[in-house]
Amino acid sequence: xxxxxxRGTAGxxxxxxxxxxxxxxFHERNQTLKSAIMRGRRIVxxxxxxxxxxxxxxxxxxxxxxxxxxxxxxSTLLKTLARIYQPDEGRVVMSGRVSxxxxxxxxxxxxxxxxxxxxxxxxxxxxxxKQVTARFDEIVDFSGVEAFIDQPVKNYSxxxxxRLGFAVAVHTEPDILIVDEILSVGDGAFREKSxxxxxxxxxxxxxxxxxxxxxxxxRDMCQQVAWLHAGRLRAIGATEDVVEAYEASIEAEST
Amino acid sequence: MSYGRELIATRELLLxxxxxxxxxxxxxxxxxQLWSIINPLxxxxxYTLVFSLLLRSEPPPGDPSGLDVYAxxxxxxxxxxxYFTRVVNGGVASITSNAGLIKKVYFPRMHLPLSIxxxxxxxxxxxxGVLTIALWVFGGxxxxxxxxxxxxxxxxxxxxxxxxxxxxxxxxxxxxTQHFVSILLPMWMFLTPIIYPFSLVExxxxxxxxxxxxxxxxxxxxxxxxxxxxxxxxxxxxxxxxWLAAILAASxxxxxxxxxFSRNERRLAxxx
Numbered sequence: 001x002x003x004x005x006x007r008g009t010a011g012x013x014x015x016x017x018x019x020x021x022x023x024x025x026f027h028e029r030n031q032t033l034k035s036a037i038m039r040g041r042r043i044v045x046x047x048x049x050x051x052x053x054x055x056x057x058x059x060x061x062x063x064x065x066x067x068x069x070x071x072x073x074x075s076t077l078l079k080t081l082a083r084i085y086q087p088d089e090g091r092v093v094m095s096g097r098v099s100x101x102x103x104x105x106x107x108x109x110x111x112x113x114x115x116x117x118x119x120x121x122x123x124x125x126x127x128x129x130k131q132v133t134a135r136f137d138e139i140v141d142f143s144g145v146e147a148f149i150d151q152p153v154k155n156y157s158x159x160x161x162x163r164l165g166f167a168v169a170v171h172t173e174p175d176i177l178i179v180d181e182i183l184s185v186g187d188g189a190f191r192e193k194s195x196x197x198x199x200x201x202x203x204x205x206x207x208x209x210x211x212x213x214x215x216x217x218x219r220d221m222c223q224q225v226a227w228l229h230a231g232r233l234r235a236i237g238a239t240e241d242v243v244e245a246y247e248a249s250i251e252a253e254s255t
Numbered sequence: 256m257s258y259g260r261e262l263i264a265t266r267e268l269l270l271x272x273x274x275x276x277x278x279x280x281x282x283x284x285x286x287x288q289l290w291s292i293i294n295p296l297x298x299x300x301x302y303t304l305v306f307s308l309l310l311r312s313e314p315p316p317g318d319p320s321g322l323d324v325y326a327x328x329x330x331x332x333x334x335x336x337x338y339f340t341r342v343v344n345g346g347v348a349s350i351t352s353n354a355g356l357i358k359k360v361y362f363p364r365m366h367l368p369l370s371i372x373x374x375x376x377x378x379x380x381x382x383x384g385v386l387t388i389a390l391w392v393f394g395g396x397x398x399x400x401x402x403x404x405x406x407x408x409x410x411x412x413x414x415x416x417x418x419x420x421x422x423x424x425x426x427x428x429x430x431x432t433q434h435f436v437s438i439l440l441p442m443w444m445f446l447t448p449i450i451y452p453f454s455l456v457e458x459x460x461x462x463x464x465x466x467x468x469x470x471x472x473x474x475x476x477x478x479x480x481x482x483x484x485x486x487x488x489x490x491x492x493x494x495x496x497x498w499l500a501a502i503l504a505a506s507x508x509x510x511x512x513x514x515x516f517s518r519n520e521r522r523l524a525x526x527x
Binding site for chain 2 (some may be wrong): 006023034063079082084085086100102106107109112116119120123124125126128129152198
């Protein structure tokens with residue numbers, strides 16, 4: 001994977017080239033030694049292609065949206081981009097440091113304080129201790145949990161928990177940020193703050209790729225959108241064109 | 256980027272995961288880190304009662320240290336064994352118990368079992384420190400041997416981690432593994448001369464045949480425990496065969512574990 005970053009030039013941030021990802025569907029979802037032995041060598045799994053031969057490029061400094069119905073392969077594709085899944089076919093090339101926000105606060109330890117968890121979560125997302133220290137005040141300020149920063153996070157309200165996780169993730173300052181359905185975090189004021197942060201992000205030549213079911217949000221934030229249907233790329237292009245076509249297909253189906 | 260270089264580049268994460276284990280473990284307990292001392296002490300009392308007082312297990316006195324205290328002799332073998340089981344048990348479960356994290360963020364997964372190895376090493380270090388003081392109080396001179404003990408700790412840690420990494424991968428496929436391991440480890444302990452002296456094995460071999468000795472000697476933990484005990488209790492240099500067997504077993508098992516784990520780690524997220 002390329003580690004070279006050419007931030008500022010209008011290059012390509014992400015190249016997705018013929019990516020396919022399959023899962024094995026076991027008829028007997030029984031992962032025990034006994035069932036493996038009883039099965040013997042019979043194959044009882046079917047291949048299910050969650051993502052099939054998807055190719056596109058995302059230019060630098062853009063917010064790129066992925067839309068599609070439930071089960072269309074958006075999240076699988078996103079996880080492949082985030083290196084959590086390995087594609088079975090094709091390849092993904094990312095230029096620069098990648099950070100993913102598929103779930104905020106993953107890796108928080110409930111018994112540890114907010115402060116300790118910021119350092120823990122920061123390093124899970126690829127920051128050094130120095131970098132976290134440098135951004136610590138900004139993170140706390142953004143999350144709005146100053147008063148409780150030395151309390152164990154298990155005592156946090158769900159909103160505080162998510163806001164703190166979100167604050168750490170946006171402050172990792174990656175070249176490419178992968179976001180899954182988490183922009184609905186917090187109250188109106190916090191959402192507005194997040195939206196501004198994302199605008200600032202792309203303004204600095206960083207790239208954001210996001211999945212959302214909120215078409216209003218997609219329209220608001222994305223310059224380009226890819227529409228996935230049953231694992232394949234149905235359409236890609238300027239946000240308005242693709243979202244309109246998508247809405248039309250949903251309407252056609254529901255009438 | 257090769258897997259090894261990626262591990263090194265993200266070493267701070269390993270440190271933080273280790274601290275998460277250390278700090279999280281005894282949170283909300285009144286005695287805190289003291290528990291890591293109380294635990295082996297309690298075991299020591301019970302084993303000493305049963306095996307020294309009732310069953311009259313009499314290990315030979317330390318040579319040349321002159322120590323002749325069953326409880327101390329026991330701990331010189333039991334503490335390394337306890338560390339071994341903590342690393343294996345913790346390591347085996349480290350992948351499945353962090354499934355949420357693995358499915359949501361990418362990082363080199365090997366840091367999970369490694370963080371167990373390191374966090375339990377801190378406990379082990381404290382225990383060894385207390386034991387060293389006790390040995391010294393009772394008339395031994397363990398201090399000059401501590402550098403070699405450190406090497407033995409590294410050997411033991413590598414052996415345990417290698418095994419833990421292989422079993423952790425197996426546990427993702429078959430959750431039976433961790434239950435199997437929790438049965439196997441106590442059995443393994445009783446087949447290793449930890450609570451009884453090796454001389455009992457030699458005596459049994461004389462009665463039933465030399466094959467008994469061979470079987471026991473094939474157990475790498477026998478040699479590792481022997482290294483610890485010779486250094487700490489006898490205050491002598493362990494035999495070449497014990498060193499060699501311990502180093503060989505640790506290198507082979509760790510390399511295998513590393514290979515198995517790094518080959519399989521990219522698929523962990525979808526298997527969990």
